[in-house]
Amino acid sequence: MRIAQVASLYEPVPPPRYGGTERIISYLTEELVKAGHEVCLFASGDSKTSSRLYPIIPKALWEDTQRCVNPQVYHVLLLEEVLKHKDQFDIIHFHTDFFHFPIVRRLDVPHLTTPHGRMDFPEYIPFFREFQDIPLSSISHVQRQGLALARWVGTVHHGLPLSLYQLSENPSDYIVFLGRISPEKGVDDALAIARMAGLKLKIAARVGLGDDAYFEKLLPEFKKKNIEYLGEITDKEKNELLGGALALLFPVCWPEPFGLSMIEAMACGTPVIAYPQGSIPEVVDHGITGFIVQNVQEAVNVLSQIHTFNRKQCRGRFEKRFSAQKMAESYISLYQKVIAEKRK
Known part of the structure; x- marks a missing residue:
């Protein structure tokens, strides 16, 4: 053709x-x-x-x-x-x-x-x-x-190409936010989840077009202990970042059309913790490739049990679907x- x-x-x-x-x-x-x-x-x-x-x-x-x-x-x-x-x-x-x-x-x-x-x-x-x-x-x-x-x-x-990201069955001690610094992406809630869970949060994201004021508002939070702002990263860096993460936080508050970073995390065997907005219930298989939660507290509760998550099964479902x-x-x-x- x-x-x-x-x-x-x-x-x-x-x-x-x-x-x-x-x-x-x-x-x-x-x-x-x-x-x-x-x-x-x-x-x-x-x-x-x-x-x-x-x-x-x-x-x-x-x-x-x-x-x-x-x-x-x-x-x-x-x-x-x-x-x-x-x-x-x-x-x-x-x-x-x-x-x-x-x-x-x-x-x-x-x-x-x-x-x-x-x-x-x-x-x-x-x-x-x-x-x-x-x-x-x-x-x-x-x-x-x-x-x-x-x-x-x-x-x-x-x-995604199956060779682009590799399964990581031995994550480190941090959670990650990946994508865009915009209000609808829920960066505020990601910060709150990390704070309440007592976990290190790494933020790899580009400032959204027209969202400079929002970024400036968040900057003091980014400078706090256990928060690391990385800016934009490459695919190679993303593989290492997602593979080492306990979970990807995806607390969006808008009708997300798809959410590419979710399947990038799944490719590494890393669970997605997301709110049921837009495509999330369609993309995330609850309990297999991640967890669909209603609020910050439910996300914190999931993180307290995240060590039992089957990362190999997550990768397998990614290969089958995405x-x-x-x-x-x-x-x-x-x-x-x-x-x-x-x-x-």
Whole structure:
């Protein structure tokens, strides 16, 4: 199959540190190539891939602040480059939100769009009422709640290469928070859990866009004893950090669309302790890959018994549910479905 993967230009594919969407695009692209498909990746020029790369700009926009004055200009160029080569593909897979909708609905080439963010905003209702013909895939079943009018053709959970992270059956004495410093990610509760449990907390996270004031507010907490702020980290550092952790804290207070760091922890055999928000009940198998709790106190109670957790079983469930190969196979099924419907 001839497949185009279209990424936004904010981060390279894959990103050097933070960037869940671009990381998933990379894992999917490489797995499709491995399976024998002809894949082209439309992305920034500093992306690394074994597929054919169409570099729209030399460097990702968030890595090149001088260039990123009006990012819409470069994304229009991205779409134009895709359209120039449209006849080379059996299907075009967009990971670029929705700016391409007015154009692709007029294309003869089959296409699929995967939104990677939350979909519960009120303005999306009139938008998708207009664009009910655009085929979409969700990254969790819960992501599509409230938008039944959109044309969802399937759900594909994120997946990771099995060799990316290794099982660690002998953790150290700390817990970890991984991801983004934003109010909806529950950093405050993670700090409270660590304090009440009497455990060291390591925080490896990027400050969310527009969340500088929130970060400044938390800084005094980060400087306290038993709290270590690491900033952004690489995959290699993440493997060591997650593998050595007693648990990953994921106390989000928003409708999380997926939560990539949860399956990264599972890949190391590290349990996830999370609130039942958004995709969490869909991703975490309670008692096997982690624990779904209602509040800080319940998280503390779980941590008091965390030494009995079966980390090998956790890794096994991860391999069964969240491999990059399974993700790629699921997307191939959706591609075939979309192509068949286009031919009708």
